[in-house]
Amino acid sequence: xxxxxxxLVDIALAKQGDIFSFNRLVGGYQTRAYNLSLRxxxxxxxxxxxxQESFLKAWKKLKDFKGGSFKAWMLKIVVNSCRDQQxxxxxxxxxxxxxxxxxxxxxxxxxxxxxxxxxLKGLSCLNFGERSAVTLFDMEGLSYQEAAEVMSCxxxxxxxxxxxxxxxxxxxxxxxxxxxxxxxxxSDVV
Amino acid sequence: MERVLSExxxxxxxxxxxERVGHHLTQCQRCREDYEHLKxxxxxxxxxxxxxxxxxxxxxxxxxxxxxxxxxxRTLLLRPVALSAVAVLALSLFYVIAENSKEGHPTSDxxxxxxxxxxxxxxxxxxxxxEVELSSSRAEKPGTPTLESxxxxxIAPPHPTPLLSExxxxxxxxxxxxxxxxxxxxxxxxxxxDVCAPHLCLPCIGRIA
Numbered sequence: 014x015x016x017x018x019x020x021l022v023d024i025a026l027a028k029q030g031d032i033f034s035f036n037r038l039v040g041g042y043q044t045r046a047y048n049l050s051l052r053x054x055x056x057x058x059x060x061x062x063x064x065q066e067s068f069l070k071a072w073k074k075l076k077d078f079k080g081g082s083f084k085a086w087m088l089k090i091v092v093n094s095c096r097d098q099q100x101x102x103x104x105x106x107x108x109x110x111x112x113x114x115x116x117x118x119x120x121x122x123x124x125x126x127x128x129x130x131x132x133l134k135g136l137s138c139l140n141f142g143e144r145s146a147v148t149l150f151d152m153e154g155l156s157y158q159e160a161a162e163v164m165s166c167x168x169x170x171x172x173x174x175x176x177x178x179x180x181x182x183x184x185x186x187x188x189x190x191x192x193x194x195x196x197x198x199x200s201d202v203v
Numbered sequence: 204m205e206r207v208l209s210e211x212x213x214x215x216x217x218x219x220x221x222e223r224v225g226h227h228l229t230q231c232q233r234c235r236e237d238y239e240h241l242k243x244x245x246x247x248x249x250x251x252x253x254x255x256x257x258x259x260x261x262x263x264x265x266x267x268x269x270x271x272x273x274x275x276x277r278t279l280l281l282r283p284v285a286l287s288a289v290a291v292l293a294l295s296l297f298y299v300i301a302e303n304s305k306e307g308h309p310t311s312d313x314x315x316x317x318x319x320x321x322x323x324x325x326x327x328x329x330x331x332x333x334e335v336e337l338s339s340s341r342a343e344k345p346g347t348p349t350l351e352s353x354x355x356x357x358i359a360p361p362h363p364t365p366l367l368s369e370x371x372x373x374x375x376x377x378x379x380x381x382x383x384x385x386x387x388x389x390x391x392x393x394x395x396x397d398v399c400a401p402h403l404c405l406p407c408i409g410r411i412a
Contacts, residue, residue, distance in 0.1 A: 036261040047256040061257070068260045129251050136248075151248045157215070176209040183244040 016041075024083060028075055035075065039068050042084070045153060046091045052148045053095040055137050063094040070094065085159040092145055092163050099141060135185035142166075143178030150175050208238050212245060 020038065027035035046067060050060035067090045078086055136144055142164070149160040150171070161171045210216050211224045228235050 032262055032264045039261050040259070043256045043260045044253055046260070048253040051254070057257075064256070065260050068262060072262050125250075128247060132247055132251055147248060151245055152251065152253075172210065172215075173206060176206040179209055179241055179244055180205050182248065183240050186244055186247065187240065 020083060024075075024078070027072075028078070032072075035072055038083070038087075042087050043068070045084075046087065049088060049091050049148055049153060050095050052133070052136055052152065053092065053141065053144055054098060055133075059098050060095075063091065063098045066098075067091045067094040082159055082162070085155070085162045088149065088153070088155070088159075089163040089165065092149075093165075096141060131186060131189050132182070135182045135189075138185055139178050139181055142170075142174045143181065146171055146174035147178040147182065151179075204234065205237070208234070208241055212238070212241060 020041070023034040023037050027038060043064065047060060047064050050063045050067075051057065054060050054063060067087075070090050071087055074090075136147065139147065145164050146160060149155045149163055150157070155163065157168055157171055160175075161168045164171060164174075166174075207216075207220075207224060211221065214221065216224065228238055
């Protein structure tokens with residue numbers, strides 16, 4: 014049975030109270046939800062809390078799901094949980110992300126690791142809307158329509174947030190001294 | 204122009220606009236560099252790998268409580284009522300005791316010590332519950348049959364005689380007994396003895412003897 018059909022079956026069964034079917038859905042979305050939470054909140058523990066809260070909310074509100082993209086519906090809950098989580102905590106100066114929690118292995122290529130650090134640092138310089146747009150569109154691969162649904166905003170707002178987010182991120186990376194020469198524009202390379 | 208370049212990068216413009224922007228990029232050095240920077244940034248962002256979730260977020264099913272361990276709803280509803288009733292009773296008792304002590308009412312001990320009518324009352328006499336008199340000496344009334352004088356072997360009592368004990372005196376019967384001829388010196392003892400009732404009273408037992 015294709016994944017999409019299996020997902021529809023699991024959704025239908027979970028709506029009837031089958032928690033095992035719902036947990037199959039959780040297994041399919043938890044990595045995506047965790048990465049989204051981590052990039053939006055920039056804190057591992059807060060991302061874990063937001064993720065768990067999101068899946069609990071999804072379980073409770075599953076009967077309200079009227080169809081359409083389950084991925085967008087699920088990620089919308091995640092984004093809302095992250096937004097609530099961020100409102101609770103006091104505003105702080107953007108800190109470096111705990112890259113050790115992001116690294117898949119210690120033997121990862123040093124250059125790639127360094128770049129990831131810079132990119133994630135740059136993401137933390139964006140506001141929540143811009144960060145959501147860049148993360149959902151560029152990292153999670155959502156369409157404009159899905160991103161608009163997840164962010165609960167018009168399509169034009171998504172486009173403008175994505176554009177400004179990309180521009181800020183580009184400026185941050187260009188200022189970074191750690192950006193390797195092969196990734197710099199030809200005009201900057203001495 | 205920034206937004207247009209972002210949309211051009213996403214191929215989200217109409218074909219005419221895509222062609223127009225593409226043509227402009229070939230003519231404008233600054234816009235071309237901006238576009239290259241933007242393309243590089245997006246490429247880097249998309250290259251960041253996702254990390255596995257450190258733990259599962261599966262929802263744990265709530266264990267079903269066995270029926271025997273469940274407390275009935277009635278008990279749960281009545282518990283506060285019972286507690287309230289006990290509290291009201293305790294408060295009422297405390298209030299009564301406090302009011303009595305304020306008004307100078309004697310306590311139960313005082314009532315036992317100070318009883319105004321106690322001196323005028325005559326002492327109670329003990330009344331016997333049974334008419335059977337107990338005597339420790341059988342010589343006081345020589346003609347009275349005692350337990351030892353009863354002929355146990357002649358007739359078995361219909362029931363044990365717990366009412367009789369050594370030294371008891373038996374009063375004469377209060378009901379008429381059936382007549383029987385008096386036995387002479389040579390007469391045989393009749394096999395059957397007339398008694399008052401199936402259950403012998405104490406005078407009848409003496410009479411049998």
